[in-house]
Amino acid sequence: MLTLKQSRRLNTLVVGLFAWAIALLLFFPIFWMLLTSLKTEIDAFATPPQLIFTPTLENYLQIQDRSGYFKYAWNSVTISFGATALGMLIAIPAAYSMAFYETKRTKGTLLWMLSTKMLPPVGVLVPIYLLAKQFGMLDSRAVLIIIYTLINLPILVWMIYTYFKDIPRDILEAARMDGATLMQEMVRVLLPISKGGLASTMLLSLILCWNEAFWSLNLTSSNAAPLTALIASYSSPEGLFWAKLSAVSTLACAPILIFGWISQKQLVRGLSFGAVK
Amino acid sequence: MADLKVHNLKKSFDGNDIIKGIDLDIRDREFVVFVGPSGCGKSTLLRLIAGLEEVSSGRIELDGRDITDVSPAKRDLAMVFQTYALYPHMTVRKNMSFALDLAGADKQEVARKIEAAARTLELEPLLERKPRQLSGGQRQRVAIGRAIVRNPKVFLFDEPLSNLDAALRVQMRLELSRLHQELQATMIYVTHDQVEAMTLADKVVVLNGGRIEQVGSPMELYHNPANLFVAGFLGTPKMGFLKGRASRVEASGCEVELDAGCRLFLPVSGTTLNAGDPVTLGIRPEHLNRGSEGNCQLTVKADVSERLGSDTYCHVVTGNGEQLTMRIRGDFTPRYGESLSLTLEAAHCHLFDSNGVAVGQSLQLAA
Missing domain, CATH: 2.40.50.140 (Nucleic acid-binding proteins)
Known part of the structure; x- marks a missing residue:
């Protein structure tokens, strides 16, 4: 018979092993991509796959030579940050009114917004393509910023709405009693209190924009193409070059991975309302 | 001077009448307590006076000025909330100076007022702390301090002691009574606790179902209840x-x-x-x-x-x-x-x- 202490320890061990197994499973594709990117094309094609080989950075150099990585990266950065900033600018006031001035239709509006995410993007590809063409916005960063803002808006509003919902009304009413205008109430009280939640929302928006491929492939060609379009360009008619494809994928993922790693703390910190109860 | 008059005040939410026509006269320096069972409309009445809820019909006057449609900030009232409602991201000092900063008050003047309020409330050692580092009683005192520094015409208290434990509640009750004597200010206080009503008030307003059942001094109400409700509600x-x-x-x-x-x-x-x-x-x-x-x-x-x-x-x-x-x-x-x-x-x-x-x-x- 196990004692209580022993069975607890066993439990911890099993749960721990399970967690590690899942983590490794999730990490494996990234690990394999990184490994492949350091091989020569011949090593990359070898069966069975080689675990021991002479690493090379040649693929990375070729990518920079052939395509100019930094142009694509810069497009990704401006589009992601632009769409996130614009999205937050719209989502914060929207969530504010829904969270603090709830009406009978608020819940319905929120659900309707979310339901737009269920629409298959390809279903509206033609009208949006034609609209972009009409306005002369094909292959421009502006069109991607607008599209990304719109497709992420439901998620941003939902997330910010739930964070705002946790903030006691009393605090905002106290600010109002103290003489704050609507703008002061938002900027000096509401936003500082919910900065943790807002930061995670922004981070999510950045990640979603960074990884988006469908619209970037369909609406851009060379000028405004972000990294997702660069990756796709490597699965070309010339045949598949596994090592180069892996290298370009690694380069595309790296910035957002590093960014996520750094801001991890901000993500998990959560909100604390010391002033309430 | 701070005379508050309420004329035939009504409030309904979605067709439900919560406040059904209230007339009330609160005189300068009075400590008035609204008391009644939960759902009687006492908090709503206070929020109407504060301007946090819109009046359905009726009029509110402060020193002869009609403030029915004036924004809460411009009514010259300060409110202490049940949950204290301190700004969690600001220090105690900032919490107390927030209203004055917004009004663009002179920095030295603000500092002087905060020192004075902190001395009255024994908050001096806590001025640089954040609300989450304070106990319930201390938070309550900060909330009161935030009201005091503004030097409002009327103080509004919305069940300020109900989140405190029994011993602290008795202590804070005494402190509030003392504060009222020191500040000589008009105070309106909402509670469901008839002991608080009896001990603090100059004038008790007993509310039930959105109407006033009786208004009078605690002893008047205790000895001459106007009806069965008041008779049964006051006294333990x-x-x-x-x-x-x-x-x-x-x-x-x-x-x-x-x-x-x-x-x-x-x-x-x-x-x-x-x-x-x-x-x-x-x-x-x-x-x-x-x-x-x-x-x-x-x-x-x-x-x-x-x-x-x-x-x-x-x-x-x-x-x-x-x-x-x-x-x-x-x-x-x-x-x-x-x-x-x-x-x-x-x-x-x-x-x-x-x-x-x-x-x-x-x-x-x-x-």
Whole structure:
């Protein structure tokens, strides 16, 4: 018979092993991509796959030579940050009114917004393509910023709405009693209190924009193409070059991975309302 | 000066009338307590005065100025919330200076006011702390400090003590009373706790179902409740009620025959009762005596007793099943089920007609 202490320890061990197994499973594709990117094309094609080989950075150099990585990266950065900033600018006031001035239709509006995410993007590809063409916005960063803002808006509003919902009304009413205008109430009280939640929302928006491929492939060609379009360009008619494809994928993922790693703390910190109860 | 007048104030939410026409006159430096059971509209009334809710109809005046449609910030009122509602991201000092900073007050003036308020509330060592580093009582004091520094015309308190534990609540109650004396300010205080109402108020406003049941000083309300609701709401333990019938009505009073089985003459004047009308007799626990001397004797069975040390609250049941509570000396405890005989002091009985309205003016001693 196990004692209580022993069975607890066993439990911890099993749960721990399970967690590690899942983590490794999730990490494996990234690990394999990184490994492949350091091989020569011949090593990359070898069966069975080689675990021991002479690493090379040649693929990375070729990518920079052939395509100019930094142009694509810069497009990704401006589009992601632009769409996130614009999205937050719209989502914060929207969530504010829904969270603090709830009406009978608020819940319905929120659900309707979310339901737009269920629409298959390809279903509206033609009208949006034609609209972009009409306005002369094909292959421009502006069109991607607008599209990304719109497709992420439901998620941003939902997330910010739930964070705002946790903030006691009393605090905002106290600010109002103290003489704050609507703008002061938002900027000096509401936003500082919910900065943790807002930061995670922004981070999510950045990640979603960074990884988006469908619209970037369909609406851009060379000028405004972000990294997702660069990756796709490597699965070309010339045949598949596994090592180069892996290298370009690694380069595309790296910035957002590093960014996520750094801001991890901000993500998990959560909100604390010391002033309430 | 801060005279607050409320005229025929009404408020409804989605077609439900919450406040059903309230007239109230609050004078300068008064400590007014709104008290009533939950859902009676007392907090809504306070929020209407604060401007946090829109008035459906009626008028609110502060020193003769109509403030019904004025924004909360411009009403010159300060409010202390039940949850304290401190700004969690600001230090105590910042919390207290926020309103003054917004108003663009002189920095030195702000600092001076905060020091003064902190001294009054013994918050000086805590000024640089964040709210989450404070205890409940300290947070409450910061919330009060935030109101004080603004030097408002009227202080509004929305159940400010209900989140504190019992001991701290008693202490803060005393501090609030003292603060009122020191500041000589007009204060409106909402509570569901009738002990707070009795101990703090100059004037108690008893609310029920969106209407005012009675307004008066705590002692007026205690000794001359206008109706059954007020009689039953104020006082711990509650007033006991006995059903009966007016058997004889005279100019000098009224004889009541109780269903519980005794007859007594109550010296109530100006009664509108007729002989035979059903009545309810109210008697407070301290006016029920053990023994067989007196003009109305009841034989009752002892139910459970609560011993508090100084006093014992003895719950008893009359022959026809009505419940009464008796306050007796702490050293006597009847056995459960024991038969006791009680007498009622006629001079301290309250009489209510079939609508629950107090009959005549009770001729009793308030001393």
